[in-house]
Amino acid sequence: MSATAGSSSPPTKKQRNDSPTQTIQLENGNTTAPAGAPQGNGFNRILTPKEEAKRIKSKVRDRQKVLEKMGEEPIYFDIADLLGDEVVQTIIKEGPSKEFINKFRRGEEIECRIERLSAHGEGLAIAPSRDWVIAVPHCVPGELVVARITANERMYSRSELVTVKERAAESSHAIERDDKLVNCKYFGTCSGCQYQHIEYATQLDMKRNVVQRAFKNFSHLPEDLLPPAKSTLPSPLQFNYRTKLTPHFELPRELKRRRGARGRDETIEKPKEVPYVAIGFDKVGTKQVLDIEECPIATASINRALPAERQRVKDNIYTYKNGATILLRDSLKQFEDKDDASTEVITDHKATVKERVGVTKFLSPAGTFFQNNRSILPSLISYVQEQIQTYSTAQEGDRYLVDAYCGSGLFSLCLATLFKRVAGVEISADSIKFAKQNATINGIENVDFLAGDAQDIFKHITYPSDRTTMILDPPRRGCDEPFIKQLLTLAPQLIVYVSCNVHTQARDVGQMINGLPGAPKRNYEILSIRGADLFPQTYHVEGICVLRRKTGEDGA
Protein backbone atom coordinates (compact mmCIF):
# COMPACT_ATOMS: atom_id res chain seq x y z
CA MET A 1 0.00 0.00 0.00
CA SER A 2 3.04 2.20 -0.21
CA ALA A 3 2.95 5.29 -2.36
CA THR A 4 6.24 4.22 -3.89
CA ALA A 5 5.23 0.70 -4.81
CA GLY A 6 6.02 1.04 -8.53
CA SER A 7 9.24 0.13 -10.26
CA SER A 8 9.82 3.40 -12.12
CA SER A 9 10.75 6.75 -10.59
CA PRO A 10 8.31 9.56 -11.17
CA PRO A 11 9.48 12.26 -13.56
CA THR A 12 10.85 15.29 -11.77
CA LYS A 13 9.23 18.67 -12.32
CA LYS A 14 12.17 19.57 -14.59
CA GLN A 15 11.83 16.40 -16.65
CA ARG A 16 8.13 17.09 -17.06
CA ASN A 17 8.86 20.54 -18.45
CA ASP A 18 11.80 19.46 -20.56
CA SER A 19 10.22 16.55 -22.35
CA PRO A 20 6.53 17.20 -22.83
CA THR A 21 6.03 14.29 -25.21
CA GLN A 22 7.72 11.69 -23.01
CA THR A 23 5.56 8.70 -22.11
CA ILE A 24 4.82 8.80 -18.40
CA GLN A 25 4.29 5.86 -16.11
CA LEU A 26 2.14 6.05 -13.01
CA GLU A 27 4.18 5.38 -9.89
CA ASN A 28 2.38 2.13 -9.26
CA GLY A 29 3.44 0.92 -12.67
CA ASN A 30 -0.10 0.91 -14.01
CA THR A 31 0.20 3.15 -17.05
CA THR A 32 -0.65 0.39 -19.40
CA ALA A 33 -4.13 -1.02 -19.52
CA PRO A 34 -4.73 -4.19 -17.52
CA ALA A 35 -3.30 -7.27 -19.13
CA GLY A 36 -5.75 -9.90 -20.19
CA ALA A 37 -8.19 -7.78 -22.17
CA PRO A 38 -9.43 -10.30 -24.71
CA GLN A 39 -7.77 -9.88 -28.07
CA GLY A 40 -8.65 -11.88 -31.16
CA ASN A 41 -11.36 -14.55 -30.80
CA GLY A 42 -13.84 -12.12 -32.27
CA PHE A 43 -12.93 -9.32 -29.88
CA ASN A 44 -12.06 -6.95 -32.72
CA ARG A 45 -14.41 -8.53 -35.21
CA ILE A 46 -16.63 -6.25 -37.33
CA LEU A 47 -20.27 -7.07 -36.63
CA THR A 48 -22.62 -8.25 -39.36
CA PRO A 49 -25.47 -5.81 -40.17
CA LYS A 50 -27.88 -8.09 -38.29
CA GLU A 51 -25.65 -8.19 -35.21
CA GLU A 52 -25.19 -4.42 -35.40
CA ALA A 53 -28.96 -3.84 -35.57
CA LYS A 54 -29.41 -6.11 -32.54
CA ARG A 55 -26.68 -4.24 -30.62
CA ILE A 56 -28.28 -0.88 -31.34
CA LYS A 57 -31.73 -2.14 -30.34
CA SER A 58 -30.44 -3.36 -27.01
CA LYS A 59 -28.56 -0.06 -26.39
CA VAL A 60 -31.76 1.92 -27.12
CA ARG A 61 -33.69 -0.30 -24.69
CA ASP A 62 -31.04 0.09 -21.97
CA ARG A 63 -31.01 3.85 -22.37
CA GLN A 64 -34.80 3.98 -22.08
CA LYS A 65 -34.62 2.04 -18.80
CA VAL A 66 -32.00 4.43 -17.38
CA LEU A 67 -34.05 7.45 -18.48
CA GLU A 68 -37.16 6.11 -16.78
CA LYS A 69 -35.40 5.25 -13.55
CA MET A 70 -32.77 7.96 -13.11
CA GLY A 71 -33.32 10.58 -15.82
CA GLU A 72 -30.68 11.80 -18.29
CA GLU A 73 -27.08 10.72 -17.67
CA PRO A 74 -24.85 13.64 -16.62
CA ILE A 75 -22.31 12.88 -19.37
CA TYR A 76 -24.76 14.09 -22.08
CA PHE A 77 -24.50 17.67 -20.77
CA ASP A 78 -20.71 17.39 -21.18
CA ILE A 79 -21.08 15.93 -24.66
CA ALA A 80 -23.35 18.81 -25.70
CA ASP A 81 -20.79 21.31 -24.32
CA LEU A 82 -17.84 19.60 -25.99
CA LEU A 83 -19.32 18.88 -29.43
CA GLY A 84 -21.68 21.83 -29.55
CA ASP A 85 -25.48 21.69 -29.72
CA GLU A 86 -25.55 21.81 -33.50
CA VAL A 87 -23.44 18.65 -33.93
CA VAL A 88 -25.41 16.82 -31.24
CA GLN A 89 -28.78 17.78 -32.74
CA THR A 90 -27.64 16.62 -36.20
CA ILE A 91 -26.64 13.22 -34.78
CA ILE A 92 -29.91 12.87 -32.86
CA LYS A 93 -31.91 13.77 -36.00
CA GLU A 94 -30.26 10.88 -37.83
CA GLY A 95 -31.52 8.50 -35.15
CA PRO A 96 -30.17 5.52 -33.16
CA SER A 97 -28.04 4.13 -36.00
CA LYS A 98 -25.91 7.29 -35.80
CA GLU A 99 -26.26 7.97 -32.05
CA PHE A 100 -25.17 4.45 -31.10
CA ILE A 101 -22.90 3.75 -34.06
CA ASN A 102 -20.04 1.33 -33.41
CA LYS A 103 -17.66 4.25 -33.75
CA PHE A 104 -14.45 2.44 -32.85
CA ARG A 105 -13.43 -1.19 -32.81
CA ARG A 106 -12.94 -2.50 -29.29
CA GLY A 107 -9.24 -2.61 -28.59
CA GLU A 108 -8.50 0.25 -31.02
CA GLU A 109 -6.04 2.79 -29.61
CA ILE A 110 -6.77 6.51 -30.04
CA GLU A 111 -4.58 9.45 -29.14
CA CYS A 112 -6.63 12.29 -27.72
CA ARG A 113 -6.40 15.41 -25.53
CA ILE A 114 -8.42 15.46 -22.28
CA GLU A 115 -10.69 18.50 -22.13
CA ARG A 116 -12.45 18.06 -18.77
CA LEU A 117 -13.54 15.51 -16.19
CA SER A 118 -17.07 14.09 -16.15
CA ALA A 119 -19.19 13.90 -12.98
CA HIS A 120 -18.12 10.23 -12.81
CA GLY A 121 -14.44 11.11 -12.84
CA GLU A 122 -13.46 10.11 -16.39
CA GLY A 123 -11.43 12.44 -18.57
CA LEU A 124 -13.42 13.49 -21.64
CA ALA A 125 -11.75 14.04 -25.01
CA ILE A 126 -13.16 14.97 -28.41
CA ALA A 127 -12.52 12.25 -31.00
CA PRO A 128 -10.47 13.30 -34.07
CA SER A 129 -13.66 13.30 -36.21
CA ARG A 130 -15.11 15.91 -33.77
CA ASP A 131 -18.52 14.24 -33.67
CA TRP A 132 -17.85 11.86 -30.80
CA VAL A 133 -16.42 11.87 -27.27
CA ILE A 134 -13.99 9.43 -25.66
CA ALA A 135 -14.15 8.86 -21.91
CA VAL A 136 -10.76 7.94 -20.43
CA PRO A 137 -10.29 7.01 -16.76
CA HIS A 138 -7.46 8.12 -14.44
CA CYS A 139 -6.28 11.21 -16.28
CA VAL A 140 -6.56 14.97 -15.84
CA PRO A 141 -7.57 17.81 -18.18
CA GLY A 142 -4.85 18.99 -20.54
CA GLU A 143 -3.12 15.59 -20.83
CA LEU A 144 -2.49 13.98 -24.21
CA VAL A 145 -3.29 10.31 -23.73
CA VAL A 146 -3.56 7.06 -25.64
CA ALA A 147 -6.88 5.39 -24.86
CA ARG A 148 -7.87 1.82 -25.74
CA ILE A 149 -11.56 1.55 -26.63
CA THR A 150 -13.60 -0.89 -24.51
CA ALA A 151 -17.20 -0.06 -25.52
CA ASN A 152 -19.24 2.28 -27.69
CA GLU A 153 -22.13 4.11 -26.04
CA ARG A 154 -24.48 6.85 -27.19
CA MET A 155 -22.26 9.52 -28.79
CA TYR A 156 -19.25 8.44 -26.75
CA SER A 157 -16.89 5.50 -26.25
CA ARG A 158 -15.55 4.11 -23.02
CA SER A 159 -11.87 3.27 -22.90
CA GLU A 160 -8.97 2.36 -20.68
CA LEU A 161 -5.89 4.49 -20.28
CA VAL A 162 -2.90 3.06 -22.16
CA THR A 163 -0.45 5.86 -21.51
CA VAL A 164 -0.13 9.55 -20.79
CA LYS A 165 1.94 10.90 -23.70
CA GLU A 166 2.11 14.49 -22.60
CA ARG A 167 1.37 16.09 -19.27
CA ALA A 168 -0.94 19.07 -18.93
CA ALA A 169 1.05 22.27 -19.26
CA GLU A 170 1.85 23.44 -15.76
CA SER A 171 -0.85 25.58 -14.14
CA SER A 172 -2.92 25.69 -17.34
CA HIS A 173 -5.56 23.65 -15.55
CA ALA A 174 -6.88 23.68 -12.00
CA ILE A 175 -6.41 19.90 -11.75
CA GLU A 176 -2.89 18.49 -11.67
CA ARG A 177 -1.64 14.90 -11.66
CA ASP A 178 0.57 13.90 -8.75
CA ASP A 179 1.37 10.19 -9.03
CA LYS A 180 3.24 10.26 -5.72
CA LEU A 181 -0.16 10.44 -4.01
CA VAL A 182 -1.25 7.07 -5.43
CA ASN A 183 -1.54 4.68 -2.51
CA CYS A 184 -2.73 1.48 -4.15
CA LYS A 185 -1.15 -1.07 -6.44
CA TYR A 186 -4.47 -1.53 -8.24
CA PHE A 187 -5.11 2.15 -9.00
CA GLY A 188 -5.51 2.56 -12.75
CA THR A 189 -6.82 -0.98 -13.14
CA CYS A 190 -9.53 -1.21 -10.47
CA SER A 191 -12.81 0.60 -11.07
CA GLY A 192 -13.17 1.53 -7.37
CA CYS A 193 -11.17 4.78 -7.16
CA GLN A 194 -10.87 7.53 -9.76
CA TYR A 195 -8.89 10.29 -8.01
CA GLN A 196 -5.91 8.92 -6.07
CA HIS A 197 -3.56 10.86 -8.37
CA ILE A 198 -5.23 14.17 -7.48
CA GLU A 199 -4.51 16.21 -4.35
CA TYR A 200 -7.29 16.05 -1.77
CA ALA A 201 -8.04 19.80 -1.73
CA THR A 202 -8.52 19.62 -5.51
CA GLN A 203 -10.81 16.58 -5.18
CA LEU A 204 -12.99 18.62 -2.82
CA ASP A 205 -13.11 21.51 -5.24
CA MET A 206 -13.94 19.20 -8.16
CA LYS A 207 -16.85 17.81 -6.14
CA ARG A 208 -18.10 21.33 -5.41
CA ASN A 209 -18.21 21.88 -9.19
CA VAL A 210 -20.07 18.61 -9.73
CA VAL A 211 -22.73 19.72 -7.21
CA GLN A 212 -22.99 23.15 -8.83
CA ARG A 213 -23.33 21.70 -12.34
CA ALA A 214 -25.87 19.09 -11.20
CA PHE A 215 -28.20 21.84 -9.96
CA LYS A 216 -27.58 23.93 -13.08
CA ASN A 217 -28.36 21.05 -15.48
CA PHE A 218 -30.92 18.94 -13.65
CA SER A 219 -33.08 21.26 -11.51
CA HIS A 220 -34.71 23.19 -14.40
CA LEU A 221 -34.46 26.28 -12.18
CA PRO A 222 -33.22 29.70 -13.30
CA GLU A 223 -29.63 30.33 -12.21
CA ASP A 224 -30.64 33.23 -9.94
CA LEU A 225 -32.51 30.74 -7.72
CA LEU A 226 -29.38 28.61 -7.28
CA PRO A 227 -26.96 29.77 -4.58
CA PRO A 228 -23.30 28.91 -5.27
CA ALA A 229 -22.41 25.50 -3.84
CA LYS A 230 -20.45 25.88 -0.60
CA SER A 231 -17.03 24.29 -0.16
CA THR A 232 -17.26 20.51 0.14
CA LEU A 233 -17.37 19.12 3.68
CA PRO A 234 -14.08 17.20 3.94
CA SER A 235 -13.61 13.69 5.27
CA PRO A 236 -11.22 13.58 8.26
CA LEU A 237 -9.89 10.27 6.88
CA GLN A 238 -8.91 10.16 3.22
CA PHE A 239 -7.78 6.51 3.27
CA ASN A 240 -8.83 3.62 5.52
CA TYR A 241 -12.27 5.19 5.97
CA ARG A 242 -14.62 2.64 4.34
CA THR A 243 -16.40 0.58 6.97
CA LYS A 244 -18.02 -1.73 4.41
CA LEU A 245 -16.42 -3.66 1.56
CA THR A 246 -18.25 -5.97 -0.85
CA PRO A 247 -15.80 -7.80 -3.16
CA HIS A 248 -17.40 -10.21 -5.61
CA PHE A 249 -16.36 -13.16 -7.75
CA GLU A 250 -17.56 -15.16 -10.75
CA LEU A 251 -17.57 -18.92 -10.65
CA PRO A 252 -14.52 -20.17 -12.61
CA ARG A 253 -15.48 -21.42 -16.07
CA GLU A 254 -14.15 -24.94 -15.35
CA LEU A 255 -16.68 -25.31 -12.54
CA LYS A 256 -19.56 -23.91 -14.55
CA ARG A 257 -18.98 -26.48 -17.32
CA ARG A 258 -18.95 -29.32 -14.84
CA ARG A 259 -22.45 -28.50 -13.71
CA GLY A 260 -23.86 -29.87 -16.96
CA ALA A 261 -26.85 -28.75 -18.96
CA ARG A 262 -29.34 -29.04 -16.11
CA GLY A 263 -27.09 -27.03 -13.82
CA ARG A 264 -27.16 -29.74 -11.15
CA ASP A 265 -24.34 -30.29 -8.65
CA GLU A 266 -24.16 -34.03 -9.29
CA THR A 267 -22.31 -33.45 -12.55
CA ILE A 268 -19.42 -31.74 -10.79
CA GLU A 269 -16.12 -33.49 -10.91
CA LYS A 270 -13.50 -31.63 -8.97
CA PRO A 271 -10.75 -30.56 -11.37
CA LYS A 272 -7.30 -31.90 -10.45
CA GLU A 273 -6.07 -28.40 -9.73
CA VAL A 274 -8.07 -25.88 -7.68
CA PRO A 275 -9.22 -23.37 -10.32
CA TYR A 276 -8.11 -19.75 -10.09
CA VAL A 277 -10.81 -17.46 -8.76
CA ALA A 278 -10.49 -13.66 -8.85
CA ILE A 279 -12.19 -12.01 -5.86
CA GLY A 280 -12.41 -8.23 -5.93
CA PHE A 281 -13.90 -5.42 -7.99
CA ASP A 282 -14.52 -4.86 -11.69
CA LYS A 283 -11.56 -3.96 -13.85
CA VAL A 284 -12.06 -0.47 -15.12
CA GLY A 285 -14.34 -0.34 -18.17
CA THR A 286 -15.14 -4.08 -18.06
CA LYS A 287 -17.22 -6.63 -16.17
CA GLN A 288 -14.13 -8.77 -15.51
CA VAL A 289 -13.26 -9.17 -11.84
CA LEU A 290 -9.87 -7.91 -10.71
CA ASP A 291 -8.36 -9.96 -7.87
CA ILE A 292 -7.92 -7.60 -4.90
CA GLU A 293 -5.83 -8.56 -1.88
CA GLU A 294 -6.04 -5.20 -0.11
CA CYS A 295 -7.99 -1.98 -0.41
CA PRO A 296 -6.42 1.15 1.08
CA ILE A 297 -9.70 3.06 1.29
CA ALA A 298 -11.17 0.33 3.56
CA THR A 299 -10.47 0.32 7.30
CA ALA A 300 -7.41 -1.44 8.68
CA SER A 301 -9.67 -4.06 10.33
CA ILE A 302 -11.26 -4.91 7.00
CA ASN A 303 -7.85 -5.23 5.37
CA ARG A 304 -6.75 -7.58 8.16
CA ALA A 305 -9.88 -9.71 7.71
CA LEU A 306 -9.81 -9.80 3.91
CA PRO A 307 -7.22 -12.60 3.37
CA ALA A 308 -9.18 -15.06 5.56
CA GLU A 309 -12.47 -14.21 3.84
CA ARG A 310 -10.88 -14.68 0.41
CA GLN A 311 -9.43 -18.01 1.52
CA ARG A 312 -12.85 -19.12 2.84
CA VAL A 313 -14.37 -18.50 -0.61
CA LYS A 314 -11.54 -20.40 -2.32
CA ASP A 315 -11.81 -23.34 0.08
CA ASN A 316 -15.55 -23.55 -0.53
CA ILE A 317 -15.59 -22.71 -4.22
CA TYR A 318 -17.13 -26.10 -5.13
CA THR A 319 -20.20 -25.30 -3.01
CA TYR A 320 -21.17 -22.19 -5.02
CA LYS A 321 -23.66 -22.49 -7.87
CA ASN A 322 -22.87 -19.01 -9.17
CA GLY A 323 -20.62 -16.12 -8.40
CA ALA A 324 -21.43 -14.12 -5.27
CA THR A 325 -20.67 -10.95 -3.33
CA ILE A 326 -19.02 -11.20 0.05
CA LEU A 327 -19.57 -8.73 2.87
CA LEU A 328 -17.02 -7.28 5.28
CA ARG A 329 -18.36 -4.75 7.79
CA ASP A 330 -16.32 -2.96 10.38
CA SER A 331 -18.09 -2.88 13.74
CA LEU A 332 -17.16 -1.46 17.14
CA LYS A 333 -16.32 -4.27 19.53
CA GLN A 334 -18.20 -2.67 22.41
CA PHE A 335 -20.22 0.37 23.53
CA GLU A 336 -19.42 0.51 27.22
CA ASP A 337 -16.07 2.32 27.11
CA LYS A 338 -16.53 5.28 24.77
CA ASP A 339 -12.78 5.83 24.56
CA ASP A 340 -12.23 2.34 23.19
CA ALA A 341 -12.86 2.49 19.44
CA SER A 342 -11.43 -0.95 18.64
CA THR A 343 -13.30 -2.76 15.90
CA GLU A 344 -13.96 -6.22 14.54
CA VAL A 345 -15.18 -7.38 11.13
CA ILE A 346 -18.58 -8.95 10.55
CA THR A 347 -19.26 -11.06 7.47
CA ASP A 348 -22.73 -12.44 8.25
CA HIS A 349 -25.52 -10.27 6.74
CA LYS A 350 -27.77 -11.00 9.70
CA ALA A 351 -25.25 -10.22 12.44
CA THR A 352 -25.46 -6.90 14.28
CA VAL A 353 -23.05 -4.03 13.63
CA LYS A 354 -22.24 -1.50 16.38
CA GLU A 355 -21.55 2.15 15.51
CA ARG A 356 -21.27 5.32 17.56
CA VAL A 357 -21.85 8.81 16.13
CA GLY A 358 -20.87 11.40 18.73
CA VAL A 359 -22.65 10.18 21.86
CA THR A 360 -25.35 8.24 19.99
CA LYS A 361 -25.05 4.46 19.73
CA PHE A 362 -26.37 2.49 16.79
CA LEU A 363 -27.06 -1.16 16.20
CA SER A 364 -27.96 -2.27 12.69
CA PRO A 365 -28.08 -5.54 10.77
CA ALA A 366 -24.89 -5.93 8.70
CA GLY A 367 -26.93 -6.48 5.53
CA THR A 368 -28.89 -3.20 5.77
CA PHE A 369 -27.87 0.38 5.07
CA PHE A 370 -25.59 2.37 7.35
CA GLN A 371 -23.36 5.25 6.19
CA ASN A 372 -19.97 3.80 5.19
CA ASN A 373 -17.57 6.50 6.36
CA ARG A 374 -17.59 6.69 10.15
CA SER A 375 -15.04 9.51 10.27
CA ILE A 376 -17.22 12.17 8.59
CA LEU A 377 -20.52 11.45 10.36
CA PRO A 378 -20.00 13.81 13.34
CA SER A 379 -19.32 16.76 11.01
CA LEU A 380 -22.19 15.78 8.68
CA ILE A 381 -24.62 15.69 11.64
CA SER A 382 -23.24 19.00 13.03
CA TYR A 383 -23.72 20.67 9.66
CA VAL A 384 -27.35 19.50 9.38
CA GLN A 385 -27.96 20.57 13.00
CA GLU A 386 -26.50 24.02 12.33
CA GLN A 387 -28.73 24.45 9.24
CA ILE A 388 -31.83 23.56 11.27
CA GLN A 389 -30.89 25.86 14.14
CA THR A 390 -30.19 28.71 11.73
CA TYR A 391 -33.20 28.38 9.46
CA SER A 392 -36.04 26.79 11.42
CA THR A 393 -38.46 29.57 12.35
CA ALA A 394 -40.14 27.46 15.06
CA GLN A 395 -39.31 28.10 18.70
CA GLU A 396 -36.84 25.71 20.25
CA GLY A 397 -38.85 23.06 22.11
CA ASP A 398 -41.72 23.42 19.64
CA ARG A 399 -40.14 21.96 16.50
CA TYR A 400 -41.08 18.71 14.78
CA LEU A 401 -38.99 16.47 12.54
CA VAL A 402 -40.04 14.05 9.81
CA ASP A 403 -37.12 11.81 8.81
CA ALA A 404 -38.06 10.12 5.53
CA TYR A 405 -35.88 7.17 4.42
CA CYS A 406 -34.53 7.03 7.99
CA GLY A 407 -32.61 3.71 7.94
CA SER A 408 -31.79 2.66 11.51
CA GLY A 409 -32.42 6.22 12.73
CA LEU A 410 -29.17 8.14 12.12
CA PHE A 411 -30.66 11.65 11.69
CA SER A 412 -33.74 11.08 13.91
CA LEU A 413 -31.71 9.96 16.90
CA CYS A 414 -28.66 12.23 16.54
CA LEU A 415 -30.93 15.29 16.22
CA ALA A 416 -33.80 14.27 18.53
CA THR A 417 -32.90 16.82 21.24
CA LEU A 418 -33.66 19.67 18.80
CA PHE A 419 -37.27 18.57 18.43
CA LYS A 420 -40.44 18.10 20.43
CA ARG A 421 -41.34 14.98 18.41
CA VAL A 422 -39.69 13.05 15.61
CA ALA A 423 -41.24 10.60 13.11
CA GLY A 424 -39.05 8.34 10.95
CA VAL A 425 -40.14 6.13 8.06
CA GLU A 426 -38.17 3.45 6.29
CA ILE A 427 -39.04 0.62 3.91
CA SER A 428 -36.78 -1.98 5.54
CA ALA A 429 -38.66 -3.57 8.44
CA ASP A 430 -35.33 -4.81 9.77
CA SER A 431 -33.89 -1.29 9.90
CA ILE A 432 -37.03 -0.02 11.66
CA LYS A 433 -36.80 -2.76 14.26
CA PHE A 434 -33.25 -1.60 14.98
CA ALA A 435 -34.20 2.11 14.86
CA LYS A 436 -36.71 1.45 17.68
CA GLN A 437 -34.10 -0.49 19.62
CA ASN A 438 -31.58 2.34 19.07
CA ALA A 439 -34.06 4.83 20.55
CA THR A 440 -34.30 2.59 23.61
CA ILE A 441 -30.55 2.03 24.11
CA ASN A 442 -29.97 5.79 23.84
CA GLY A 443 -32.87 6.61 26.18
CA ILE A 444 -34.60 8.74 23.50
CA GLU A 445 -38.37 8.89 23.99
CA ASN A 446 -39.69 11.52 21.58
CA VAL A 447 -39.35 9.45 18.37
CA ASP A 448 -41.76 7.18 16.50
CA PHE A 449 -40.54 4.87 13.74
CA LEU A 450 -42.75 3.42 11.04
CA ALA A 451 -41.96 0.66 8.57
CA GLY A 452 -43.32 1.45 5.12
CA ASP A 453 -42.90 3.35 1.89
CA ALA A 454 -41.73 6.91 2.58
CA GLN A 455 -44.93 8.30 1.08
CA ASP A 456 -46.98 6.42 3.74
CA ILE A 457 -45.68 8.75 6.41
CA PHE A 458 -47.97 11.54 5.29
CA LYS A 459 -51.05 9.56 6.38
CA HIS A 460 -49.73 9.56 9.92
CA ILE A 461 -48.40 13.10 10.22
CA THR A 462 -50.39 15.57 12.27
CA TYR A 463 -47.47 17.94 12.85
CA PRO A 464 -48.07 21.67 12.18
CA SER A 465 -46.40 22.42 8.83
CA ASP A 466 -44.92 25.76 9.90
CA ARG A 467 -43.04 24.08 12.75
CA THR A 468 -41.96 20.99 10.86
CA THR A 469 -38.56 20.19 9.38
CA MET A 470 -38.29 17.31 6.94
CA ILE A 471 -35.04 15.43 6.35
CA LEU A 472 -34.98 13.28 3.20
CA ASP A 473 -32.21 10.82 2.44
CA PRO A 474 -33.49 8.58 -0.36
CA PRO A 475 -31.55 5.98 -2.38
CA ARG A 476 -29.75 6.93 -5.63
CA ARG A 477 -32.91 7.09 -7.76
CA GLY A 478 -34.23 9.92 -5.55
CA CYS A 479 -37.84 10.52 -4.47
CA ASP A 480 -40.76 9.60 -6.68
CA GLU A 481 -43.43 12.05 -7.80
CA PRO A 482 -46.20 10.78 -5.44
CA PHE A 483 -43.81 11.43 -2.52
CA ILE A 484 -43.03 14.97 -3.69
CA LYS A 485 -46.73 15.73 -4.26
CA GLN A 486 -47.49 14.71 -0.68
CA LEU A 487 -44.52 16.69 0.61
CA LEU A 488 -45.95 19.75 -1.18
CA THR A 489 -49.32 19.11 0.46
CA LEU A 490 -47.76 18.88 3.94
CA ALA A 491 -45.49 21.87 3.10
CA PRO A 492 -42.90 21.59 5.89
CA GLN A 493 -41.31 24.92 6.79
CA LEU A 494 -37.77 23.57 6.30
CA ILE A 495 -36.44 20.74 4.12
CA VAL A 496 -32.95 19.24 4.45
CA TYR A 497 -32.43 16.97 1.46
CA VAL A 498 -29.38 14.67 1.80
CA SER A 499 -28.54 12.48 -1.19
CA CYS A 500 -25.86 10.19 -2.57
CA ASN A 501 -26.89 11.24 -6.12
CA VAL A 502 -26.76 15.00 -6.66
CA HIS A 503 -28.35 14.66 -10.11
CA THR A 504 -31.62 13.06 -8.96
CA GLN A 505 -31.48 15.36 -5.93
CA ALA A 506 -31.34 18.46 -8.18
CA ARG A 507 -34.23 17.07 -10.28
CA ASP A 508 -36.36 16.54 -7.14
CA VAL A 509 -35.53 19.96 -5.69
CA GLY A 510 -36.55 21.50 -9.04
CA GLN A 511 -39.92 19.74 -8.75
CA MET A 512 -40.39 20.99 -5.19
CA ILE A 513 -39.89 24.59 -6.37
CA ASN A 514 -41.46 24.45 -9.85
CA GLY A 515 -44.35 22.28 -8.60
CA LEU A 516 -45.97 19.16 -10.00
CA PRO A 517 -49.39 18.82 -11.67
CA GLY A 518 -52.04 17.97 -9.07
CA ALA A 519 -49.97 19.29 -6.13
CA PRO A 520 -50.37 22.67 -4.40
CA LYS A 521 -47.76 25.21 -5.57
CA ARG A 522 -45.46 26.20 -2.72
CA ASN A 523 -43.01 28.98 -2.44
CA TYR A 524 -39.75 27.23 -1.54
CA GLU A 525 -36.34 28.85 -1.86
CA ILE A 526 -32.96 27.15 -1.78
CA LEU A 527 -30.91 28.42 1.14
CA SER A 528 -27.79 26.36 0.64
CA ILE A 529 -26.26 23.62 -1.47
CA ARG A 530 -23.19 21.72 -0.35
CA GLY A 531 -21.36 18.48 -1.07
CA ALA A 532 -20.01 16.21 1.67
CA ASP A 533 -17.08 13.94 0.85
CA LEU A 534 -18.18 10.57 2.18
CA PHE A 535 -16.00 8.77 -0.39
CA PRO A 536 -12.53 10.35 -0.84
CA GLN A 537 -10.50 9.12 -3.87
CA THR A 538 -13.75 8.36 -5.74
CA TYR A 539 -16.08 10.52 -7.81
CA HIS A 540 -18.97 10.05 -5.37
CA VAL A 541 -20.30 13.10 -3.57
CA GLU A 542 -23.16 13.40 -1.11
CA GLY A 543 -25.36 16.47 -1.66
CA ILE A 544 -27.00 18.47 1.14
CA CYS A 545 -29.59 20.98 -0.03
CA VAL A 546 -31.59 23.14 2.39
CA LEU A 547 -34.92 24.66 1.34
CA ARG A 548 -37.19 27.02 3.24
CA ARG A 549 -40.84 27.80 2.53
CA LYS A 550 -41.39 31.51 2.24
CA THR A 551 -44.54 32.49 4.08
CA GLY A 552 -47.52 34.35 2.67
CA GLU A 553 -47.91 33.95 -1.06
CA ASP A 554 -48.57 30.19 -1.17
CA GLY A 555 -51.24 30.39 1.55
CA ALA A 556 -49.73 27.55 3.54
Ligand SMILES: C[S@@+](CC[C@H](N)C(=O)[O-])C[C@H]1O[C@@H](n2cnc3c(N)ncnc32)[C@H](O)[C@@H]1O
Ligand atom coordinates in the same frame (compact mmCIF):
# COMPACT_ATOMS: atom_id res chain seq x y z
C1 LIG B 1 -29.37 6.40 1.64
S1 LIG B 1 -30.17 5.40 2.80
C2 LIG B 1 -30.35 6.53 4.16
C3 LIG B 1 -30.62 5.92 5.51
C4 LIG B 1 -30.45 6.85 6.71
N1 LIG B 1 -30.96 8.16 6.48
C5 LIG B 1 -28.99 6.91 7.12
O1 LIG B 1 -28.34 7.93 6.84
O2 LIG B 1 -28.52 5.95 7.74
C6 LIG B 1 -31.72 5.28 2.09
C7 LIG B 1 -32.71 4.44 2.88
O3 LIG B 1 -33.97 4.50 2.20
C8 LIG B 1 -34.61 3.25 2.34
N2 LIG B 1 -35.64 3.21 1.30
C9 LIG B 1 -35.53 2.88 0.00
N3 LIG B 1 -36.71 3.04 -0.64
C10 LIG B 1 -37.58 3.51 0.27
C11 LIG B 1 -38.96 3.88 0.22
N4 LIG B 1 -39.66 3.82 -0.91
N5 LIG B 1 -39.53 4.32 1.36
C12 LIG B 1 -38.84 4.38 2.52
N6 LIG B 1 -37.54 4.04 2.63
C13 LIG B 1 -36.92 3.61 1.52
C14 LIG B 1 -33.47 2.24 2.23
O4 LIG B 1 -33.82 1.02 2.83
C15 LIG B 1 -32.34 2.97 2.98
O5 LIG B 1 -32.32 2.62 4.34
